[in-house]
Amino acid sequence: MRITIIILLALTTVSKEVGHDMKKIKYCCRNFKHGSKSVFKALKHEFPDLKQKKKDCLGSCRMCSKQCMVMIGKTEVVVAPSAEKLYEKLKHRIG
Numbered sequence: 001m002r003i004t005i006i007i008l009l010a011l012t013t014v015s016k017e018v019g020h021d022m023k024k025i026k027y028c029c030r031n032f033k034h035g036s037k038s039v040f041k042a043l044k045h046e047f048p049d050l051k052q053k054k055k056d057c058l059g060s061c062r063m064c065s066k067q068c069m070v071m072i073g074k075t076e077v078v079v080a081p082s083a084e085k086l087y088e089k090l091k092h093r094i095g
Contacts, residue, residue, distance in 0.1 A: 022094060023073035024051040028058040034068045035083025042087055047094060 027040050043050060058064065058071050068086040069079040078093070080086035 022050070024053055025090065026053050026055050026058060026071040028060070028064050028069070028071075029054050029056055031064045031069055034064075036068045036070060036086065038083050039068065039070070039087045039090065043090060043094075046091075050094065 025043070027036050032040075040052060040054070044052060058069075060069065060071070060077055063069050063077060063079055067079050067081050068083050069077055070086065070090065071077050072093075078086065078089055080089055
């Protein structure tokens with residue numbers, strides 16, 4: 001019984017450290033050509049419990065057509081000039 005409680009506490013701590021309380025990350029499928037697809041795959045591999053969703057359009061076409069972008073939650077947009085920089089921003093945000 002004691003071992004089970006310790007394991008549950010450890011798992012709870014790890015999930016908070018990884019930033020799973022962060023809102024869902026949404027990707028515009030039309031932005032995948034700018035490199036956000038590789039960000040989606042890398043984060044899915046590194047943080048399998050992180051909520052990510054692919055959408056046909058996020059309604060931020062002006063930004064989406066020029067650089068890599070994602071939406072966090074319903075309103076916050078994160079942009080970067082390259083997929084690598086977007087990945088770093090999101091990884092820093094996750095924790």
